[in-house]
Amino acid sequence: MYGSSYFDDRISVPESLTMDLTKGEAIGTVLISAECGRAVLVKAGDPVFIGQKLSEGDNEEAVFASLSGTVTSVTVSDKATYIEIKNDGVGKTDPECAPFGKKLKDSTPEDIIGIAGRAGIRECMTGEYLHRKLRGISSGTDSIVIDCIGKNPFLPIPGIIARERSASLINGIKILIVATGARKAYIIAGDGSDRMLDHLKELAGRAGFVRVLEQKNGMTEYPHAVTDKMIRKLTSDSAGRYAVFGPEACLDIYKAFSSGIPCVSKSLTVGGDCVKRASNITVPLGTRIKELLKISGLNKKPSRIIVGDPLTGRSMTGPDETVTIATEAVYILSDEVSFASTPGACIRCGKCADICANGVIPVYIVRQAAHDRPPLITYGAENCTECGMCSYVCPCGIDIVGKIRRVKERL
Amino acid sequence: MDISGSSSSKSNSTGQGRFTYVFRRYSRPFIKGTESVRGMMLDVILALIPVVAWSVFSFGWRALAIVAVSSLCSVFFELIYCRISRKKSSVSDLSAVVSGLIFGLTLPVTVPLWLPAAGAFMSVVVFKQLFGGIGKNVINPALCARALLYPAVSLLSVVTPAGCRFNSVAPVLSKEAVASVLGSYEPPSVYRAVDYITGNTEGTIGEISVILIIAAALFLCLRKTVSWHVPAACAGTGLLLIFIPALFGFDINEALTAVLGTLLFNAVFSATDPVTSPVIPAGKLVYGAGCGIIAMALFLIFRISGMYIAVPVMNLLSKPIDRFFIMVQNKKHTQGGLKRENRLENREITNI
Structure with missing residues (x-):
């Protein structure tokens, strides 16, 4: 189980990719939002196929059908145009989606950037469009780095891609190498002490220019990030000028290159102590989160539904919220593991200061939060990255991060 | 199983087999660790149990009576204070039990039984609740009470050697009763190292056994309490x-x-x-x-x-x-x- 080093196992984190729901009848309808003002190419009653373009325009403006079925409604609001598609369960792909005509070795960086743009591929972590990112970095890059560790132990998908989708990952890397003009690639993964990364290493060895680097406790430690220091250390300073990509982007670009299907699905984790069947599932973009809850099943009354992980995510805001490219997980937590509505008084135990990786002393900052004036001594509040560990360990259940944020605003 | 949500603070009615969820904004992080003030206090109580047991073995049942009066009175005063001041009761965090136990263990076995009760009142009401409750007090309540009662304790009791067992739970021990127990016991003229380690010396009821206190310290440090x-x-x-x-x-x-x-x-x-x-x-x-x-x-x-x-x-x-x-x-x-x-x-x- 992940998270053993800091987090107890009250919340189970599934360790492998269990279901692909992009085909079949599991998902009833999807709700896709197109940018406001764009001409919508479909109307209610039209049949659509997976990958079919739904709105006019290229690159950022285009949206695609993530299911095959019938358009049930097109609603225009002042924020966006919402297109609802009812699933027919057939899973037919749009005939216009075709593999890229050239071979990879004959392709130019511009070709790849064009594919990424047409497929609407985005980096999951930052939400940045891949074609824009590639355009920004395509000259003079020595290597590319694929971050397969993920932000924290509650987000296992990047690690799972490294272990279970190794071949697609390596193929995606080959495409990105062409696009960036880099000479080598590094995959940074959590330590595969149980030989889980062997397949990836074998494929990387066959490819030649890809190296798998293992960060000790990479999947269980928190807070951490693939930092410049970590990359320099793991590559023994041989990375040169590098660009970091997420593993999902590699899979998406490979899919777009080899089959022409744009980015229409997303792998995410559904977990939490209220969930009957915690799983990592692949779903069409635009799936309503409440459908995911129906699929996973609930076994007790939820107190928080979180879009993202329990440490850095946000609370679900309404019943129509859907899966977007940035949705990395959905966690449903009960009262037993979440914060009580009335926190206790601080007993100055100092556990928050002990656990902080950035030398912040939250004990004293919590006391400053009640005042309106800017603090005289900052106690390191400016270094806070809001990782949430202080709130997690606080025995009194105080929302320390919220209070630090309030003090930071006054700095 | 499904969820029926509501975006207002009024919740929808629930159907059969459905859970109602009220959509609200919460700030992150959402998950809380298992540590609690109650858990920390429970650790301290666990660490103190062997010390109490040894004190009963060394000083007789009166030692238990003192510790019991001290901790029960602490809980009682905390309960009463919270009731009177209409505060949320803080008895469940067990801090009153801990301060009562600590105060009781710092007393000699021969003190009158009203003294631990008075100490409990001072520590819980005066030095803890009047300062604003747990977390707000400036000085350790139990020790502050003990410091103020120091003259009373010295006047009203004598420090006895371990092995002098007082099994009477009379509210006040008469001088004759103390003298008779002390007279029937002959302490060694010089304590050896082993006496200090095992707690075969003289002192207050909880403070004699070096080995048990060190074991408690190790336990508390390992538990990170x-x-x-x-x-x-x-x-x-x-x-x-x-x-x-x-x-x-x-x-x-x-x-x-x-x-x-x-x-x-x-x-x-x-x-x-x-x-x-x-x-x-x-x-x-x-x-x-x-x-x-x-x-x-x-x-x-x-x-x-x-x-x-x-x-x-x-x-x-x-x-x-x-x-x-x-x-x-x-x-x-x-x-x-x-x-x-x-x-x-x-x-x-x-x-x-």
């Missing part, structure tokens, strides 16, 4: 000050008998009270050492068990100590940063 800094610094300094005279040939038996148990017990259970001790590790070391030094100074000058005064005094200094070390850290940090910048600048200049 207390950090090692305070007990180590306090006991280390105190022991150093006891044993240094031995190097010059002085007899340290008196000091060991009078101070060793009190020093260790309070270093582990009282000085480590998180509310009233510093947070910064360096501050904890200074605070612990301060407790040890003041306690030994008071013993050497006035021949009294100084920990009951040393800990409250250092409690008052704990925040200034913290602030001092935070300032030192900040200064070092900024100075280091400046030096680094200067170095970089120099390097660039020489490169040109």
Whole structure:
């Protein structure tokens, strides 16, 4: 189980990719939002196929059908145009989606950037469009780095891609190498002490220019990030000028290159102590989160539904919220593991200061939060990255991060 | 199973097999660890149980009566105070039990039974709740009460050697009763090292067994309920000050008998009270050492068990100590940063 080093196992984190729901009848309808003002190419009653373009325009403006079925409604609001598609369960792909005509070795960086743009591929972590990112970095890059560790132990998908989708990952890397003009690639993964990364290493060895680097406790430690220091250390300073990509982007670009299907699905984790069947599932973009809850099943009354992980995510805001490219997980937590509505008084135990990786002393900052004036001594509040560990360990259940944020605003 | 949501604060009615969820904005993080104040207090109670058991074995059932009166009265006064002041009851966090236990264990076995009750009132009501409840008190409630009751305890009781068992639970022990028990027991003329370790010496009921107190300290440190800094610094300094005279040939038996148990017990259970001790590790070391030094100074000058005064005094200094070390850290940090910048600048200049 992940998270053993800091987090107890009250919340189970599934360790492998269990279901692909992009085909079949599991998902009833999807709700896709197109940018406001764009001409919508479909109307209610039209049949659509997976990958079919739904709105006019290229690159950022285009949206695609993530299911095959019938358009049930097109609603225009002042924020966006919402297109609802009812699933027919057939899973037919749009005939216009075709593999890229050239071979990879004959392709130019511009070709790849064009594919990424047409497929609407985005980096999951930052939400940045891949074609824009590639355009920004395509000259003079020595290597590319694929971050397969993920932000924290509650987000296992990047690690799972490294272990279970190794071949697609390596193929995606080959495409990105062409696009960036880099000479080598590094995959940074959590330590595969149980030989889980062997397949990836074998494929990387066959490819030649890809190296798998293992960060000790990479999947269980928190807070951490693939930092410049970590990359320099793991590559023994041989990375040169590098660009970091997420593993999902590699899979998406490979899919777009080899089959022409744009980015229409997303792998995410559904977990939490209220969930009957915690799983990592692949779903069409635009799936309503409440459908995911129906699929996973609930076994007790939820107190928080979180879009993202329990440490850095946000609370679900309404019943129509859907899966977007940035949705990395959905966690449903009960009262037993979440914060009580009335926190206790601080007993100055100092556990928050002990656990902080950035030398912040939250004990004293919590006391400053009640005042309106800017603090005289900052106690390191400016270094806070809001990782949430202080709130997690606080025995009194105080929302320390919220209070630090309030003090930071006054700095 | 499905969820029916509501975006207002009014919840929808639930159907069969459905859960209602009210959509609200919560701030992150959403998950809370298992640690709780109650859990920490429970650890301290667990650590104290062997100490209480040994005190009952050494001093008889009266020891249990004192500890029971002290902790039950603490809980009772906390309950009454919260009821009267219409505050949310804080009995469930067990802090009243802990302070009652600690106060009871710092008393000699011969005290009248109203004294632990009075101490419980002072510690819980006067020094804890009137300051604003748990987390707001400036001085450790149990030790503050003990310090103020010091003259009363000295006047109304005598310190007896372990092995003198008092099984009477009469509210007040008569002088004859004490004399008869003491008369039937013959303490050794000189205590040996093994007596100190096992707790076969004289002293207050909870403060005689070195080995049990050290075991409790290890347990609490391993559970991360207390950090090692305070007990180590306090006991280390105190022991150093006891044993240094031995190097010059002085007899340290008196000091060991009078101070060793009190020093260790309070270093582990009282000085480590998180509310009233510093947070910064360096501050904890200074605070612990301060407790040890003041306690030994008071013993050497006035021949009294100084920990009951040393800990409250250092409690008052704990925040200034913290602030001092935070300032030192900040200064070092900024100075280091400046030096680094200067170095970089120099390097660039020489490169040109």
